[in-house]
Every structure is written in C-alpha cells, then in structure tokens.
Amino acid sequence: VSRILTPDICIIGAGSGGLSVAAAAAAFGVDVVLIERARMGGDCLNVGCVPSKALIAAAKRATMIREAPGFGIHAGDPSVDFPAVAAHIRSVIAAIAPNDSVQRFTRLGVTVIAGHARFTDPRTVEVADATIRARRFVIATGSRPAIPEIAGLDQVPFLTNETIFDIDTLPSRLAVVGGGAIGLELSQAYRRLGSEVTVLEAGKILAREDPDLAAPIRARLVADGLNIVEDARILRVEPRPQGAALILADCDRVEATHLLVAAGRSPNVEDLGLAIAGISTDRDGIVVDAGLRTANRGVYAIGDVASVYHRGARRGPARFTHWANYHAGLVLRSILFRLPVSENRDLLPRVTFTDPEIAQVGLTEAEARLRFGDRVRALIWPRSANDRAEAERETEGLVKVIVGPGGRILGAGMVGRNAGEELNLWSLALTRGLKIGAMATFISPYPTQTEIGKRAAVTSFASNLTSPLVRRILAALRLLG
Ligand SMILES: Cc1cc2nc3c(=O)[nH]c(=O)nc-3n(C[C@H](O)[C@H](O)[C@H](O)COP(=O)(O)OP(=O)(O)OC[C@H]3O[C@@H](n4cnc5c(N)ncnc54)[C@H](O)[C@@H]3O)c2cc1C
Numbered sequence: 001v002s003r004i005l006t007p008d009i010c011i012i013g014a015g016s017g018g019l020s021v022a023a024a025a026a027a028f029g030v031d032v033v034l035i036e037r038a039r040m041g042g043d044c045l046n047v048g049c050v051p052s053k054a055l056i057a058a059a060k061r062a063t064m065i066r067e068a069p070g071f072g073i074h075a076g077d078p079s080v081d082f083p084a085v086a087a088h089i090r091s092v093i094a095a096i097a098p099n100d101s102v103q104r105f106t107r108l109g110v111t112v113i114a115g116h117a118r119f120t121d122p123r124t125v126e127v128a129d130a131t132i133r134a135r136r137f138v139i140a141t142g143s144r145p146a147i148p149e150i151a152g153l154d155q156v157p158f159l160t161n162e163t164i165f166d167i168d169t170l171p172s173r174l175a176v177v178g179g180g181a182i183g184l185e186l187s188q189a190y191r192r193l194g195s196e197v198t199v200l201e202a203g204k205i206l207a208r209e210d211p212d213l214a215a216p217i218r219a220r221l222v223a224d225g226l227n228i229v230e231d232a233r234i235l236r237v238e239p240r241p242q243g244a245a246l247i248l249a250d251c252d253r254v255e256a257t258h259l260l261v262a263a264g265r266s267p268n269v270e271d272l273g274l275a276i277a278g279i280s281t282d283r284d285g286i287v288v289d290a291g292l293r294t295a296n297r298g299v300y301a302i303g304d305v306a307s308v309y310h311r312g313a314r315r316g317p318a319r320f321t322h323w324a325n326y327h328a329g330l331v332l333r334s335i336l337f338r339l340p341v342s343e344n345r346d347l348l349p350r351v352t353f354t355d356p357e358i359a360q361v362g363l364t365e366a367e368a369r370l371r372f373g374d375r376v377r378a379l380i381w382p383r384s385a386n387d388r389a390e391a392e393r394e395t396e397g398l399v400k401v402i403v404g405p406g407g408r409i410l411g412a413g414m415v416g417r418n419a420g421e422e423l424n425l426w427s428l429a430l431t432r433g434l435k436i437g438a439m440a441t442f443i444s445p446y447p448t449q450t451e452i453g454k455r456a457a458v459t460s461f462a463s464n465l466t467s468p469l470v471r472r473i474l475a476a477l478r479l480l481g
Contacts, residue, residue, distance in 0.1 A: 002131045005111065007031040009335060010125055010134035012117045012272070015042020016321040017303030018140035019100055020328030026108040028336060033134065034105060035127050037116040041100035042142055043161075043304075044321045045093060051165040052185055054092040056353055058085045059192035063355065070393055080193050082170040089165055119273030122296050136298055136335045139279075139286060140328075141272065143265040143304035143319060148177065151236035156244040158259040161186075171195045171258035175246055178263035179205035179228065181352040184221070186260065188354050191226050198254045200232035200246065202263075206352075210364045212380070213415040216397050217354055229254075265319055267305045282307050284317050290342040292331050300334070302327035308343055318348055349427045351420035356397050359423035362411030362430050368402045376410065377403045379436070381456035383416050388447035392417075399456045401426070407435040407460070412453070422450045436460045 009025050011018045014036035022034045039046045065078040098104060102112045115128035125132045145160035147153070159167070161182060172195060176187045179201030191197045199205070205221075205228060206214035221228060233249035243257040267285030274280070279294040280287045284307035292300045292308070303324030308315045330341040349361040368376045379402075384395040397416030404410045412426035429439055440457035444450065464470050 002126070002129055005033055005130055005132045005134075007033045007111065007132065007134050009033070009136050009138060010132045011035065011138045011140060012125065013042065013140035013142055013268075013303075013305075014040045014100070014105075014112070015140060015142045015303065015324070016044045017142075017324035017328050018042070018138065019105070020325045021138050021140070021302070021332060022105060022110045023108060024328065024332050025336070026105075026110050029109075030336065031111075032109075033111045033113060033130075033132055035113045035115065035117040035125070035132075037114070040102055040105075040112075041097060045096060045100055047162045047165060049321055050093055050096055051089045052161075052182070052189075053353060054089040055085070055165070055189045056185060056355075058088055059189035060355065062192050062194075067393070080170060082193070083168050085170075085193065086165075086168050116271070118271060119277035119279075122277045123298060125273075136300065138331055138335075139272070139294075139299065139301040139305060140303045140324065141268040141305045143267050143285070145261060146264040146266040147261060148263045150177075150234050152239075153237045153261075156237050156239045156259065158244070158261050160261050164260055167258075171256075173243070173255060173257045174198070174260060175200065175244075175254050175256035175258070176260045176262055177234065177246075178261065179230070180262065180264065181350075183260070183262035184217075185353050186262065187226055188221060188224060191224050196225075196227075198227040198229060198256070200229045200234060200248075200254070202232055204230050206358070208364075209352075209358055209360065210366065210400060210413050212365075212398065212400060213358055213360070213413045216356055216415050217352075217358055220356060220396065221354070265304065265317070267307070269305065282314065284314065291334060291340065292327055292343065293334075300331045302331055310343075315343075315345055318345065320348075320350060323348060347427070347431050349423055351423060353420065356394075356416045357419040358413070358415045359419040360411065360413040361423055361427045362409070363402055364411060364413060365400065365402050368404065368410045372404050372410070375405045377460065379403060379456045379459045381452050381459065383449070383452060385455070386447070386449055386452045388449050389416070389452070391447070392449075394449070399452045401436070401439075401453070401456045403436045403460060407437055409434060409436055409439070414453070416449065416452075418449065422453060425450060425453060 008031045010033045011021050012035050022032050025032045062078040065075050105112050113127050117125050117127040120126050174190050174195045174197045176183045176199045179199045187197045187199050235247045238245045244259050246254040269281045278296045285305045286301035288301050288306050290310045304319045333339045334341045351359040365378045381399050383389045383397045389395045394417040399414040402411040436457050444454045
C-alpha cells in the first residue's frame with residue numbers, strides 16, 4: 001500500500017543542490033520530503049569534488065617532497081603507497097559523510113525516502129511506497145559522465161569519475177579522454193603520483209580561460225611530464241591483454257593500462273516522468289527560466305541538471321557545487337517568500353584545481369571587450385613581484401582584474417598555487433558591486449599572497465600619479481605652506 005505525503009516541498013536528489021534546499025527549508029520549519037536513489041551527498045561527496053581534492057592533496061605532498069631540496073631540505077624521492085592514498089581518499093569522504101547523512105537530515109526534521117522518483121502527473125511524484133503531492137517540487141538530479149561515441153570503447157574496460165576513486169593500484173600508463181577541468185585535475189594528480197599520463201583533448205585544453213592565465217598552467221603540466229594531445233581524433237579503441245590502445249587519426253597510438261573517460265557530463269533527466277509533468281528538456285538538462293522554474297510552475301530544477309534560459313537564450317551548463325548551492329538559495333527565496341529571483345551568471349566563480357590553480361569570477365578580458373569595447377582596462381600583477389610568493393618559491397602566475405567604465409569590476413582571474421583561495425575576495429567584490437578603488441584601499445597584511453590582487457587594483461591609479469592635473473593640484477597645495 002502506498003502512503004500519501006503532502007509536504008510543502010519535495011526534493012528529488014540529495015546532492016549539493018537538493019541537500020541545501022532541504023537543510024535550509026527545514027531550518028525554517030517547513031515540511032520537506034527528500035528523495036535519493038543512490039548515495040546521500042550525490043556526486044560532489046562520493047565521486048566528485050571531495051575525492052578529487054583528496055587525491056590532489058596526496059599528489060601535492062609528493063610534489064612538496066620533490067621541491068624540498070630547493071629549500072635546503074632533503075627527504076629523498078617520494079615513494080607512493082597507492083593503497084594508502086586510496087584509503088586516505090575514502091577516509092576524507094567518510095569524515096564529511098555524516099553532514100549529508102539520512103540521520104542528520106532526519107534529525108533536522110526532513111523525511112528522507114530512498115528510491116527512484118518519477119512524476120506520474122503534473123502534481124504527483126511516486127517513489128518506493130510513497131505518493132507525494134507537494135506544494136512545490138525541486139528537481140536536483142545532477143549529471144553523470146558523458147560517454148563519447150568512439151568505436152570499440154564498449155569493448156574495453158574504462159574508468160570514469162564514478163569508478164576511478166575505487167581503484168587500489170596506481171595506473172602505470174593512464175590515458176585520459178577529455179582535457180577539461182576534471183580531466184586535467186586528475187591527469188596531473190596521477191602524473192605526480194607516478195603514472196605516465198596522456199591527455200587526449202578533441203579541441204584545446206583550457207580553451208575558455210584567458211590565454212594569459214592558461215599559459216602558466218600549460219607550461220607546468222608539460223614540465224610535470226604530462227603528454228597532452230590536442231585536436232585529438234580518436235578513431236577507435238582496441239582491447240589489450242592489459243588495458244587498451246587508442247588509435248588516433250594521425251596514425252599515432254596510445255597504449256594504456258587504464259583508460260579514464262572525462263569527456264563532459266550528461267544531465268540526469270531520464271525516467272523522471274518529465275513529459276507527463278509538462279516539463280521540457282534540451283541537451284543541457286531541464287529547461288528553466290532564470291528564476292529556475294520549469295514550464296510546470298510548481299516545479300523547479302537546480303544544479304547540474306538545470307538548463308537555464310534567459311530571454312530565449314540558453315546559458316549553457318554551470319556545473320559546480322557552489323552554483324547548485326546558490327540555486328538552492330534562489331529557489332528557497334522564491335518558494336518560501338515568493339520573492340522574484342533571477343540567476344546572475346556574471347557572479348559565477350570557477351576554479352580548476354590543477355597546480356597552479358586557475359580561478360575566474362565574472363568576465364574574462366575577451367568577454368568584457370565584447371560587451372564594453374575599449375572602455376575595458378586589464379590590471380595585471382605578476383606573482384613574481386610578491387614577497388611571500390618569493391619566500392615560498394611560488395612565483396608562477398599572475399592576477400588579472402578587468403575593470404569597466406566608472407571603475408566597475410567586471411571580472412577577476414588569477415593563476416597561482418592557491419589562486420582559488422584568493423578568488424574569494426574578488427567574488428565578494430563582484431557580488432557586492434564594489435568599485436576597483438575599494439580593492440586598492442584596504443589594508444592587506446604583509447606578506448600574504450592575496451595582496452597580489454590589491455597590487456593589481458592599485459595599478460588602476462598609476463596614470464593619476466603622472467597626470468598633469470594631479471601634479472598641478474599638488475603644486476598649488478604646496479604654495480599654501
Ligand atoms: C570529478 C569531479 C570533480 C568535481 N569537482 C568539483 C569542484 O572541485 N568544485 C565544484 O564546485 N564542483 C565540482 N564538481 C561538480 C559537482 O560535483 C557538481 O556540480 C554537483 O555535485 C552538482 O550538484 P547537484 O545537486 O546538481 O547534483 P548531484 O550532486 O550529482 O546530486 C544528484 C543526486 O540526485 C540523485 N538522483 C538522480 N536521479 C534521481 C531520481 N530519479 N530519484 C532520486 N534520486 C535521483 C543522484 O543519485 C544524486 O545523488 C566535480 C564533479 C566531478 C565529477
């Protein structure tokens with residue numbers, strides 16, 4: 001027998017987006033049902049951000065040992081105990097998991113149901129033994145690895161982000177299909193742990209990034225010994241007794257013991273009863289307006305599965321945990337307080353956690369010039385001119401701030417060892433609409449690497465120092481005694 005539930009909000013998917021909606025709504029005392037068909041925490045916790053950052057942290061330790069002689073410290077070559085690295089990754093997931101657990105959410109007052117949810121009519125969802133008629137539904141079903149159509153791929157074992165964190169042996173030769181953020185982060189980490197790694201990218205790596213910011217990363221990846229093949233055309237994949245061989249169009253071949261497919265993401269829109277519910281989809285996911293509403297006004301979609309349209313134009317995917325969290329905040333304002341909300345892409349921060357990291361918020365220089373022409377200024381400060389970076393021997397990289405008319409900050413990008421941390425300040429500045437002057441006039445403790453951003457901001461006044469007008473004013477003031 002099916003039980004009938006009539007909560008205020010029903011959320012499908014307990015990943016980054018769904019959990020945020022559930023926790024915040026429960027804090028307001030709202031009746032919430034949360035449905036999850038697999039693991040609580042979704043991709044980010046189990047097969048995404050968390051394990052990848054834990055892997056990168058291990059690789060970073062190996063790199064620090066290799067760099068130590070430059071500081072006068074000798075520890076020999078690092079030796080990698082890969083099963084212990086894998087155990088470290090699992091224990092990081094386990095440490096965070098209680099935050100996302102059924103127990104915690106039940107304690108918060110959320111009704112958590114395990115199972116695959118689907119709409120049976122525009123106002124009803126069914127899962128396991130429950131029929132749910134909620135005032136509002138939020139679909140947060142996320143995405144999965146897209147599997148490209150390559151002849152023979154289905155004949156060989158290959159890894160994706162869903163399986164690579166479970167392996168207990170270090171791949172001796174790893175081939176990675178896809179040179180996006182996920183592909184590059186994992187490739188560099190495995191290389192630094194001792195794998196031979198070839199990245200096969202159909203276009204160019206870091207193609208969306210500002211070329212000035214991308215250049216230091218490319219140089220570092222090559223210096224690390226990563227084999228990067230761009231404009232790669234993979235004709236077919238052939239099985240080998242140990243692994244697989246990728247046959248490329250230019251008669252080249254890549255032999256690998258392990259193959260990782262990291263060639264983009266597909267939204268989880270299947271078998272949800274979307275058509276019955278009057279909800280449409282496109283190649284990026286569930287079609288929503290900038291207020292994250294589907295064509296069915298009682299249903300929202302957020303996070304990786306949402307394909308946002310604004311004035312008829314598709315914005316394209318923005319698949320990040322913090323963006324799913326931001327979406328969650330927007331739909332809550334809309335559902336609970338009935339306030340008008342609108343996704344603002346100009347505020348989207350993104351970080352690729354290679355070493356050095358590349359971080360960007362707002363517009364890149366090229367994007368800003370498209371909108372504002374030559375009224376845009378790019379303020380640049382190199383890391384090599386920062387004392388702390390010098391002391392840490394982390395002088396690779398730079399900060400580039402994009403300023404528009406009236407000193408408006410349009411965007412900021414940075415590349416450097418911990419650039420993602422430094423991006424926070426600029427994300428705040430953009431969100432609060434601060435002018436460039438504000439970023440030049442706060443007191444930054446010396447010596448910190450975040451000071452590089454302030455130094456870039458200060459350069460916006462450089463022309464003032466030499467301006468004849470300022471010089472005349474100073475001369476006049478001197479006359480006053
Ligand atoms: C390797 C990797 C590294 C990443 N690193 C970062 C990073 O460093 N920083 C960052 O911001 N982002 C990162 N991401 C992206 C991030 O993981 C996603 O953007 C985020 O998880 C999206 O959250 P979500 O709530 O939309 O979906 P998810 O977290 O995927 O959650 C969706 C949930 O819905 C469930 N579900 C699906 N269909 C149904 C159904 N019909 N019924 C019930 N349940 C269902 C799924 O089982 C899943 O648990 C990374 C991703 C990958 C793959």
